[in-house]
Amino acid sequence: MLDTLQIDADRLWARLMALARCGATPGGGVNRQALGAEEIASWRVMIDWALSAGLEPSTDAAGNLFVALPGIDRTAPPVLAGSHLDSQPGGGRFDGVYGVVAAFEVLVTMAERGVRPPVDMVCVAWMNEEGSRFAPGMMGSEAFAGVRSLEAVRAVRDAEGVSVAESLDALHAAFPALRHRRLGFALKAYVEAHIEQGPVLEAQDRVIGVVTGIQGKKTFDIVIEGERGHAGTLAMADRRDALEAFSRIAAALYAQLGGHDEAVKFTIGRLQVEPNAPSVVPERVTLRIDLRHPDNAVLEQLGQRLSALCEALAPPCKARVTPLVDAPSNGFDPGLQQAIAEAAECIGQTHMPILSAAGHDARHMAPLCPSAMIFIPCRDGVSHAEHEWAEPAHVAAGANVLLRVLLPYAIGATP
Secondary structure, three states, rough: HHHHHOOHHHHHHHHHHHHHOOOOOOOOOHHHHHHHHHHHHHHHHHHHHHHOOEEEEOOOOOEEEEEOOOOOOOOOOOEEEEEEOOOOEOOOOOOOHHHHHHHHOOOOOOOOOOOOOOEEEEEEEEEEOOOOOOOOOOOOHHHHHHHHHHHHHHHOOOOOOOOHHHHHHHHHOOOOEEOOOOOOOOEEEEEEEEEEEOOHHHOOOEEEEEEEEEOOOEEEEEEEEEOOOOOOOOHHOOOOOOOHHHHHHHHHHHHHHHHOOOEEEEEEEEEEEEOOOOOEOOOOEEEEEEEEEHHHHHHHHHHHHHHHHHOOOOOOEEEEEEEEEEEEEOOOOOHHHHHHHHHHHHHHEEEEEEEEEEOOHHHHHOOOOEEEEEEOHHHOOOOOOOOOOOHHHHHHHHHHHHHHHHHHHHHOOOO
């Protein structure tokens, strides 16, 4: 009976560990950068698994990977589930990839039981969710959703000067036989499973997080321009020291933005000083800012204050603020949230509603179709680190919840 259907927990875990070998680091983590050799290796693994299971792999112009369990009506909007395969440079074995492998395992489980869905059931791995090689992140889902043009995505370059265009072309050249889908197509629903990347579920002793939404996020690139000078001869009063200006700006931003309220998250996550020489007054400082808040009005207010503070505190230097990401808070479909909670109860797992503090590709699917996310705990709330860990039992529980949420679509029991 399909109401007792379960995924193969051992197979799911083994596949997670197999993909962890694509870009494995000495500390037990993963460095699998978007569109790099390690991600291409993970595609080879996924495609081999798909073909062996009788599933249909494909891609699109943005470098998203799809694996489909064919439905009766191949023209109808499919049901999508997945996440991403790329990682942070010193990332873990679960972030992103868990959602892809869990969705893939659900499709394989359905296929093994002879399920022929009315529409395609599709596993997706979005391109460049992390944004660690190419900024900003979520390029694949943004291009799919029409949030960012493919031309703008292809124009981005990494720190070595390699463009997304070059890397996408190399990815597609590595899989010449892979069918290409149209970029952006109608969806019936989207569900993404993910580790929480925070401590709440573990602290509350809950196995399943029913994600209510994702807090808003803005990112900025700031360049402070001064003038190079000799550290031993140039008087302090005559200097246009970009690092000194940065210190004033950073202190004000931490105090006024980071200290605004308990819900705000303010981070200066990348800093580059030029010429970065011990006896030269710095002429340029480049920094990347990550600003988050669940209240869109507050987020907008803080973003405006950031620009004003940079302009006011930069002199005698100049500051240029470039917005990169503007992603408002979003909520998820109430019906799917209820389905996740009911699925958790059905398999005897504790659950709770939870707001996602981290951003995910599901953010861009929510305006397109009913969308939702399933969280499972991660040890000590650690993520984006080599010692990131999820318990095998929780990994299986999240995938079984995903199976039960998707199964009504697969048997035509949803409106």
